[in-house]
Amino acid sequence: MKTVKNTIPVYDICSLKGGDPGSADVVAATFTDYLRDHPNLHWPHRHSFYHIVLFTAGGGFHTIDFERFDVKAGQMYVMVPGQVHTWDFKGAIEGYVLNFSEHFFDQFLFRHQYFEHFPVMQGIASESVLRLNRKDQEQAITLLDRIISELQQGAYMAPDMIRTCILQLLILASRSSRPRNEASVTPHNRLLLAQFRKLIELHFAEKRLPKDYAELLYITPNHLNALCKDTVNKAAGELIRDRILLEAKRLLVNADTSVAEIAGGLSFTDNSHFTRFFKKNTGYTPEEFRRTYINNH
Secondary structure (H helix, E strand, O other): OOOOOOOOOEEOHHHHOOOOOOOOOEEEEEHHHHHHHOOOOOOOEEEOOEEEEEEEEEEEEEEEOOEEEEOOOOEEEEEOOOOEEEEEEEEEEEEEEEEEOOOOOOOOOOOOOHHHHOHHHOOOHHHHEEEOOHHHHHHHHHHHHHHHHHHHHOOOOHHHHHHHHHHHHHHHHHHHOOOOOHHHOOHHHHHHHHHHHHHHHHHOOOOOOHHHHHHHHOOOHHHHHHHHHHHHOOOHHHHHHHHHHHHHHHHHOOOOOOHHHHHHHOOOOOHHHHHHHHHHHHOOOHHHHHHHHHHHO
């Protein structure tokens, strides 16, 4: 994919660092403290780190990659680096925020692809926002309180204690997010789907057909399509299309990047081809989408 300039602010974890001044890899705080220290984060922005939020009270909404979610007590969301995020809260917001860098687990986990097995860590907005039941919410609060305490006290082996708490939190979230048909999905198929999504992330601008990815996965296109239908109830081509649309939206919110530049960066043959594709799948022309988004923000 050709490089297209992107002016959405990207926050790294150092710019939001809190808790123990000696830690540049993890931030944990109550939502009240986090909003006080970072009052301008409601504007559209990206993170270069993993971002987990648990709401315990409040209202309003937040958006992840242009999907809107109402704020509700007991709601948790998990964001991966690169996703576009904004919020519009109503009233007093209470809860917890946890940020940790991509490298925080590098020397801790033997399997560097371990996070790929968590459904909530796939970077799919609709699959990473979940509602915890009361028991799970209490467990999540206990873990988040422990993380904040470890950061503040700086006790012996505090980083490893924090890592174990984060892993427990992710397991808890992933158990809560399991779809009803999860029991019928084999571990092999879950891994194959994760590999397919990873390949889409790498090649979506150049490879548009399921057969291209089936070849990389050493399976048939029919097998790939059946896998996607069984696991996420979408055709393989829909997952590819959704990723192209998401990138188009991310780029369109840059007011100083032309539609022609975006079309070229996403390997469309010309501007009109990109416009037809975008309107067919969203109901808006690229210019209409950009104008509406900028006016609303």
